[in-house]
Structures are given as C-alpha cells and as structure tokens.
Amino acid sequence: DGGITQSPKYLFRKEGQNVTLSCEQNLNHDAMYWYRQDPGQGLRLIYYSQIVNDFQKGDIAEGYSVSREKKESFPLTVTSAQKNPTAFYLCASSILPGTGARGDTQYFGPGTRLTVL
Amino acid sequence: DQQVKQNSPSLSVQEGRISILNCDYTNSMFDYFLWYKKYPAEGPTFLISISSIKDKNEDGRFTVFLNKSAKHLSLHIVPSQPGDSAVYFCAASESRNTPLVFGKGTRLSVIA
Numbered sequence: 001d002g003g004i005t006q007s008p009k010y011l012f013r014k015e016g017q018n019v020t021l022s023c024e025q026n027l028n029h030d031a032m033y034w035y036r037q038d039p040g041q042g043l044r045l046i047y048y049s050q051i052v053n054d055f056q057k058g059d060i061a062e063g064y065s066v067s068r069e070k071k072e073s074f075p076l077t078v079t080s081a082q083k084n085p086t087a088f089y090l091c092a093s094s095i096l097p098g099t100g101a102r103g104d105t106q107y108f109g110p111g112t113r114l115t116v117l
Numbered sequence: 118d119q120q121v122k123q124n125s126p127s128l129s130v131q132e133g134r135i136s137i138l139n140c141d142y143t144n145s146m147f148d149y150f151l152w153y154k155k156y157p158a159e160g161p162t163f164l165i166s167i168s169s170i171k172d173k174n175e176d177g178r179f180t181v182f183l184n185k186s187a188k189h190l191s192l193h194i195v196p197s198q199p200g201d202s203a204v205y206f207c208a209a210s211e212s213r214n215t216p217l218v219f220g221k222g223t224r225l226s227v228i229a
Contacts, residue, residue, distance in 0.1 A: 042221035108160030
C-alpha cells in the first residue's frame with residue numbers, strides 16, 4: 001500500500017531534550033513538508049523540501065531542523081531551542097510539476113503528537 | 118498577515134441539509150484551491166480542488182465554488198451526513214513551486 005507513515009504516534013520528551021520525528025513515503029513524491037497544528041491555529045509550515053539534499057524554511061522554522069538524504073524520508077528534529085514544542089506534527093508529500101498533474105495537492109501522514117513534560 | 122481566512126470557527130447543520138463552508142483569500146496570485154477534511158488525531162485528507170480557470174467543481178456530494186472577483190470560495194456538502202463531522206481546511210497555492218497556504222479551519226458538526 002502506498003502512503004505516508006509517521007512514527008511514533010505519541011511522543012513524550014523532557015524539557016531541554018532534542019527529539020526526532022520520522023516521516024517516510026513510498027509514493028515516489030518529490031516534495032515533502034512538515035507542519036504543526038495547534039488549537040485554533042490551523043496548519044503552519046515548518047520546513048519543506050522539493051528535492052533530495054535541499055530544503056527551505058517555512059513560516060515557523062525556528063527551533064527545528066530537517067534533513068533530506070533520501071527521497072523517501074524527511075525527518076524533523078525538534079530542538080531544545082523550540083520554545084513551545086508541544087503540538088501535533090504533520091508530514092505531507094506531493095509530486096512536482098512536469099509530471100502532467102498539478103503538483104500542489106499534498107497528501108498527509110497520520111501525525112505525531114509531541115508532548116513536552 | 119493571514120492570506121487564507123476561514124472566518125467561521127464552527128458550523129452546526131442538521132443531517133440531510135446543506136453545509137456551506139466559506140473561505141476568503143487576499144493574495145490575487147493564488148490560482149489553485151483545495152479543501153481538506155480532518156478528524157481528531159489524524160492527518161488531513163484531500164477532499165476536492167479547483168483551478169482558478171473554473172468557477173465550480175463537483176465530486177459527489179461535494180461542490181466547490183470559486184468567485185475570483187470576490188476572492189471567495191465555498192464548499193457545499195449536500196446532503197450532510199453525521200460522518201461529515203470534522204474540521205475542514207481551505208488551502209491555496211500561488212504557483213506549482215510554492216507550498217500550500219492553509220486557513221485555520223472550520224469545525225463542522227452534523228447533527229442527526
């Protein structure tokens with residue numbers, strides 16, 4: 001089955017610790033994205049990557065880092081510099097233009113809820 | 118500065134009636150619009166989209182209307198079913214190479 005997987009579903013971390021959230025897709029999508037959702041805030045873009053070994057900051061990148069060493073994987077690290085890390089984190093992917101279809105439609109994983117204790 | 122606005126945080130509709138969810142945008146460069154549906158503790162699922170060259174797109178019970186001059190789009194669900202109860206996000210795209218911009222969502226409750 002093709003899709004996007006995020007692990008773990010629930011994650012707890014102590015204040016001051018870094019933590020890495022996993023995102024894998026087997027849809028052969030070029031672009032991948034990380035969002036965070038807070039109550040009443042909608043989806044806010046953290047980082048995105050349109051090609052391997054390249055990524056761009058989104059609207060709220062401070063305190064986060066990413067890597068894109070493989071097309072299938074786009075892990076997000078929440079560092080101790082992130083002031084309010086407790087949130088629901090969503091990963092998404094999409095195709096890129098030139099494939100004959102509109103590349104903007106993003107497909108989301110099931111999300112990871114991170115709680116800082 | 119919010120480029121995509123969903124001004125109604127919540128909406129309640131009786132089962133069988135029409136649900137109308139609204140979305141306004143400010144960026145005139147947006148040319149592609151999408152609606153996503155989200156259940157609690159799950160990722161959003163793509164529902165329906167519309168290109169700026171059209172003013173209507175229909176898929177089963179779901180229809181999206183686009184009014185470019187008013188910078189407004191709406192999602193109509195007819196007839197509404199209890200399983201439609203979820204948060205609906207409006208999203209827009211400026212070009213094929215830019216990420217989607219999302220609204221804050223509208224929580225729809227369909228009452229049996």
